[in-house]
Amino acid sequence: MxxxxxxxxxxxxxxxxxxxxxxxxxxxxxxxxxxxxxxxxxxxxxxxxxxxxxxxxxxxxxxxxxxxxxxxxxxxxxxxxxxxxxxxxxxxxxxxxxxxxxxxxxxxxxxxxxxxxxxxxxxxxxxxxxxxxxxxxxxxxxxxxxxxxxxxxxxxxxxxxxxxxxSPKLPAQFEGKLSRQVIHSSAYKFWRDQAAPAQDDASIAIIGAGQSAAEIFVDMAARYEPGSVNMINRGYALHPADDSPFVNEIFNPEFTDQVYARTQEQRQALLQRFSGTNYSVIDVPELNAIYERLYLQNVTGKGNHNYLANHEVVDVAQQDEKVSLLLRDKASQQQSWQQYDAVILATGYQxxxxxxxxxxxxxxxxxxxxxxxxxxxxxxxxxxxxxxxxxxxxxxxxxxxxxxxxxxxxxxxxxxxxxxxxxxxxxxx
Ligand SMILES: Cc1cc2nc3c(=O)[nH]c(=O)nc-3n(C[C@H](O)[C@H](O)[C@H](O)COP(=O)(O)OP(=O)(O)OC[C@H]3O[C@@H](n4cnc5c(N)ncnc54)[C@H](O)[C@@H]3O)c2cc1C
Structure with a gap:
């Protein structure tokens, strides 16, 4: 002391x-x-x-x-x-x-x-x-x-x-399970440079549908070209971030007065209405780049990167430096275990x-x-x-x-x- x-x-x-x-x-x-x-x-x-x-x-x-x-x-x-x-x-x-x-x-x-x-x-x-x-x-x-x-x-x-x-927000299934193979996006670059799988055909799962998930998908897909990088989203589509000018006015400093003056119920409604400016959304250039990359796989027949829409992680298990995810297809309700060399949680912050x-x-x-x-x-x-x-x-x-x-x-x-x-x-x- x-x-x-x-x-x-x-x-x-x-x-x-x-x-x-x-x-x-x-x-x-x-x-x-x-x-x-x-x-x-x-x-x-x-x-x-x-x-x-x-x-x-x-x-x-x-x-x-x-x-x-x-x-x-x-x-x-x-x-x-x-x-x-x-x-x-x-x-x-x-x-x-x-x-x-x-x-x-x-x-x-x-x-x-x-x-x-x-x-x-x-x-x-x-x-x-x-x-x-x-x-x-x-x-x-x-x-x-x-x-x-x-x-x-x-x-x-x-x-x-x-x-x-x-600080990192982890889905309940991943609480206490961060490891060399399971990381949060906040540590992504340090992990990528020091601890990511060495083999270029690694299989990687990225959980999330926001800007960090998109940036990591683009980076990982380029690094593990012959591998399989899967972006897993419980929603249907990847959505674009709304940064159009009328909407952007909610970020004007004087808008804080307007929010503060409202009831808690009205504030929540505002947060909800405009969440598409910040949460679970992706800037259009990255969003288009991901779509085009996946489309080109169909043209050339080469590449095994995937966007898994409408899938949620039900369970997770780790063994012998592999991570298994029990994934449920929300449309068909079918569940299956998928094995990965690493899982990256781009699941936001609290x-x-x-x-x-x-x-x-x-x-x-x-x-x-x-x-x-x-x-x-x-x-x-x-x-x-x-x-x-x-x-x-x-x-x-x-x-x-x-x-x-x-x-x-x-x-x-x-x-x-x-x-x-x-x-x-x-x-x-
Ligand atoms: C990848 C990424 C990109 C982003 N890009 C944008 C953007 O383009 N535009 C935008 O508006 N926002 C962006 N954000 C949102 C981001 O929150 C803000 O940019 C900004 O970092 C907020 O600043 P802050 O000081 O509140 O928090 P932080 O930048 O998180 O800084 C908090 C600091 O507190 C320290 N700290 C925490 N706990 C303790 C403790 N117990 N003792 C001592 N130190 C502690 C942390 O180490 C950290 O350095 C981005 C966020 C991320 C994750």
Whole structure:
């Protein structure tokens, strides 16, 4: 245990794009007052979804939805300034695209993150958050981290800014069954480069029907040309992602107000109505590429890659480095065991990781929904601020888990936080 327990005005948990945007907003907004904030990130360095940083994959939103532009187009942390600093602005313009590759966007985010290296503590996994109670009141919390050697450190703060992102969502049949042969898409690239089957005629199953499943199918089919790569979908068809302009307005920052103003029932209806912008959908170029690839197999008679529509996984068994899936054809109800060398679960993410960490504070929370400024309402005997990012889809809309509103949301969070500090400072004077 560290002897020097440091105290901060705020601690950010996780340092992905959400808290990186917070770091920038804090620097831009709180220049009059030196705000003492640190960020704790479990990875050894900044990386944006490294397990899916596949060559050629592109952003699903415009580069203008970077960390700052929608709030402050003059900020030095814009994607355009990144291009300028790296002497690629003109070449980028020549490509006539709004959607850079993910590899480049990761490089942009890493460049921006590099400006905050003194505030970020990498290789620090937050394992627990404990209330510090005094005379029945909680003014601060203790944040406990563990590094890769198991060493623990403590820090104290009055305000937490959660930006932990998602964690793999596994179908029930696969709970506790991740292995060298069964992986989640979030680890795909690391697995592909280090642990994927060596033989080029391997048989691979990809479960899922979203963007990650499609990107992995394209990548695996190219790698295992003589093999058999199967994309397994419980639905009938692969659906295109809707990024048409009228629909895209739901990702405008001001749309968050519209969602928040509605009843929970109306919000759910909105999420449902527009889920085709983000969930179980595929960008049209990848979707067409998959269809054409499978079609060409029929033309040439070569190749054994498959799209299995309307099939669900009933059971899974692993033996001798092989994985067997019991598949049910939902139309005929027939079941059969199929054996694979590897199974990749492109089954999405869940965003509840924060609730486990905050469990010790549960009894201090007012049982009300999160505020518009993303703060968790607390009871009168708890003065701790907790801001949630990336897990407020139910109250704030579909943008919440994405990059779409980062520039504006970070300002909303930071304004709420700093205003409170200023008010308290005035009262104390
Ligand atoms: C492959 C992929 C591509 C995507 N492409 C797009 C896109 O093009 N456009 C778009 O809008 N959205 C996209 N998304 C959605 C994605 O969620 C956002 O891009 C973005 O990553 C959200 O940022 P975040 O900071 O909230 O979460 P994350 O990027 O997930 O960052 C959270 C960070 O918190 C850290 N962390 C978690 N728990 C702890 C802990 N206990 N202690 C310390 N650190 C912790 C994690 O290591 C991680 O670095 C994509 C998602 C994926 C998976």
């Amino acid at each position: 560290s002897i020097n327990v440091k105290e901060y005005d705020a601690i950010g948990i996780g340092f992905g794009p959400a808290n990186l945007a917070i770091a920038i907003a804090l620097q831009e907004i709180s220049s009059e007052r030196d705000f003492n904030c640190c960020f704790l990130e479990r990875k050894p360095q900044f990386e944006w979804h490294g397990g899916m940083l596949l060559d050629g994959t592109r952003m699903q939103i415009s580069f203008l939805k970077d960390l700052v532009t929608q709030r402050n187009p003059l900020s030095p942390f814009s994607f355009v300034n990144y291009l300028h600093q790296h002497k690629r602005l003109n070449s980028f313009i020549n490509m006539s695209t709004f959607q850079p590759t993910r590899v480049e966007f990761n490089d942009y985010l890493t460049w921006a993150a590099g400006h905050f290296s003194e505030q970020v503590n990498y290789s620090q996994n937050v394992v627990s958050i404990e209330p510090i109670e005094q005379d029945g009141e909680v003014q601060k919390v203790k944040v406990i981290t563990e590094n890769s050697d198991g060493q623990r450190e403590e820090r104290i703060t009055r305000s937490l800014i959660i930006g932990m992102g998602g 965003y509840r990781g924060y609730s486990q960490l905050l469990a010790p504070l549960q009894s201090y929370m007012a049982q009300q929904e999160v505020e518009r400024c993303y703060r968790v309402p607390m009871q009168d005997n708890c003065k701790v601020n907790i801001f949630l990012q990336g897990c407020c889809e139910d109250t704030h809309g579909l943008s919440d888990t994405l990059l779409s509103v980062l520039a504006v949301r970070s300002h909303e969070v930071v304004s709420c936080l700093t205003q409170q500090f200023e008010q308290e400072a005035q009262i104390a004077e």
